[in-house]
Amino acid sequence: MNDDYRERLDFTVALAREAGAYAHAQFLKLETLTVERKGHQDMVTEADRATETLVRAALARRWPEDGIVGEEHARVHGTSGFDWVIDPIDGTANFVSGIPHWCTVIACCKDGVPVVGVIFDPCTGELFRASKGGGAYVGEKPLKVNAATSLSEGSIFAGVSGKSDPKVAATLIAEILGARSLFFRAASGALGLAYVAAGRLLGGVEDRMNSWDCFAALLMLEEAGGRHQGYPPGSLDTGTKVVAGGPGVHDALARIAAKVYG
Numbered sequence: 001m002n003d004d005y006r007e008r009l010d011f012t013v014a015l016a017r018e019a020g021a022y023a024h025a026q027f028l029k030l031e032t033l034t035v036e037r038k039g040h041q042d043m044v045t046e047a048d049r050a051t052e053t054l055v056r057a058a059l060a061r062r063w064p065e066d067g068i069v070g071e072e073h074a075r076v077h078g079t080s081g082f083d084w085v086i087d088p089i090d091g092t093a094n095f096v097s098g099i100p101h102w103c104t105v106i107a108c109c110k111d112g113v114p115v116v117g118v119i120f121d122p123c124t125g126e127l128f129r130a131s132k133g134g135g136a137y138v139g140e141k142p143l144k145v146n147a148a149t150s151l152s153e154g155s156i157f158a159g160v161s162g163k164s165d166p167k168v169a170a171t172l173i174a175e176i177l178g179a180r181s182l183f184f185r186a187a188s189g190a191l192g193l194a195y196v197a198a199g200r201l202l203g204g205v206e207d208r209m210n211s212w213d214c215f216a217a218l219l220m221l222e223e224a225g226g227r228h229q230g231y232p233p234g235s236l237d238t239g240t241k242v243v244a245g246g247p248g249v250h251d252a253l254a255r256i257a258a259k260v261y262g
């Protein structure tokens, strides 16, 4: 593994743990937080903003030449070729409802390509991590995508959100059920894709994921032997359709996505 990535990976693991623990402390006193609505089923709390501020401050101290993109604050352009991509709380809809399924996500890109990705779920204590060429792990266990060759062998992460066209979302669910599979949707796209990398889910589809939702998990998926059609390198602050899965089901999922989204 590239030594620079090792240093960044170790730093990111520690920072994701610290930021996730901070967000979790807010989660434990949820009734004191003010919830603002940005859109349909798209909420933000001061915990989201403060957690991102904590992450940004630590990154700016350690790598002041790097760029930073995050969900809750303005983009900072860097000069080093490295950019950090942060989602302080992925699964805010769960967070504000007291549902213990959300995570803190930090990825690092070199020239727009993810090279380090960490997802920390403070409610279970699971930490997923990957570096380009260095493998992917949950805790100390290597991640490996599911070996299934048919969608009927397990469940699919179905990324439908408040932003989705209801009819298109219903068609996606119908296609997944029509393939004799089941759908999984638990308000955190990052954890959904991490579960694909871990082989817990066979694959995942979402029509519009932001870089901060998916970059860390897509690197994990690549390192775990999976395939995806996703981000064009360099699109750090735009959304993209994501189709991800084990090699045995990826093409079948891509056909479903093409049929559903056109």
Ligand code: IPD
Binding pocket: 042, 043, 071, 087, 089, 090, 091, 092, 093, 159, 160, 161, 186, 187, 188, 189, 190, 206, 208, 209, 210, 213
């Ligand atoms: C959302 C979650 C959700 C996905 C949405 C995202 P947030 O992120 O990842 O699963 O369907 O597209 O915006 O707002 O909880 O960080």
Ligand code: CA
Binding pocket: 042, 043, 071, 092
């Ligand atoms: Ca959000």
Ligand code: CA
Binding pocket: 087, 089, 090, 091, 189, 212, 213
């Ligand atoms: Ca998110």
Ligand code: CA
Binding pocket: 048, 071, 087, 088, 089, 090, 091, 092
């Ligand atoms: Ca978020």
